[in-house]
């Protein structure tokens with residue numbers, strides 16, 4: 480138990496040390512790839528400063544003729560070709576090099592990088608029990624992913640312990656359990672929608688949510704739930720797959 484705690488503290492300090500973070504409003508999250516074969520090899524996000532950096536992805540053909548990806552933060556100057564000449568000779572194997580800054584994780588779509596296990600979801604993974612990054616005190620601090628099993632979907636939970644600030648946990652959960660959970664969550668929301676019943680005030684203390692799209696468990700459990708409820712009400716949420724559907 481003690482060892483676990485020490486480990487968790489160690490990891491936290493490590494994370495704080497490695498990511499000297501820019502102010503929240505300037506944070507841009509970019510997929511971090513290091514000689515990756517597919518997107519599934521890139522299980523972390525880098526936190527970049529959007530005033531000076533963008534996300535990049537580049538595809539490299541190695542001496543052994545295999546294709547590898549590198550990605551993360553890159554200075555806007557370099558993205559605009561600023562240092563391309565200087566590195567041109569050494570990086571002769573680069574067949575694609577692209578940058579983007581319009582959204583978090585936007586570089587996961589650059590240079591044709593693919594996710595190979597399409598059967599399962601890639602989910603944010605910050606949980607004291609199992610993951611390398613523990614629960615976080617701010618949703619945006621969770622920057623680790625995992626590939627869930629094929630009978631699982633993404634999950635998020637707000638945890639309240641008396642006398643402590645809220646913690647946010649992320650990971651995978653069994654799809655069957657999740658379907659039951661989401662039916663219940665939406666029923667409660669229907670019930671409490673324009674209702675000031677005592678039980679409805681109370682219901683806002685706890686939060687558990689599931690969703691079936693890759694990366695869908697990003698953020699505060701309550702905002703995720705509200706977003707999914709709106710999709711559900713507009714007929715754009717499939718209660719079997721727990722995925723977003725788009726209807727014309």
Ligand SMILES: *[C@@H]1O[C@H](CO)[C@@H](O)[C@H](O)[C@H]1NC(C)=O
Nearest residue numbers: 503504505506529530531580
């Ligand atoms: C950085 O992000 C903030 C918040 O999303 C946005 O308001 C700002 O315009 C961005 N700055 C640049 C240079 O893209």
Ligand SMILES: *[C@@H]1O[C@H](CO)[C@@H](O)[C@H](O)[C@H]1NC(C)=O
Nearest residue numbers: 669670671672673674675712
């Ligand atoms: C709740 O609001 C919906 C519209 O948002 C309305 O159709 C419904 O009648 C309202 N229910 C109650 C109990 O006020």
Ligand SMILES: *[C@@H]1O[C@H](CO)[C@@H](O)[C@H](O)[C@H]1NC(C)=O
Nearest residue numbers: 716717718719720721722724
């Ligand atoms: C939900 O998705 C399943 C599996 O893709 C599909 O069979 C079903 O028709 C969908 N349901 C709705 C209501 O779109």
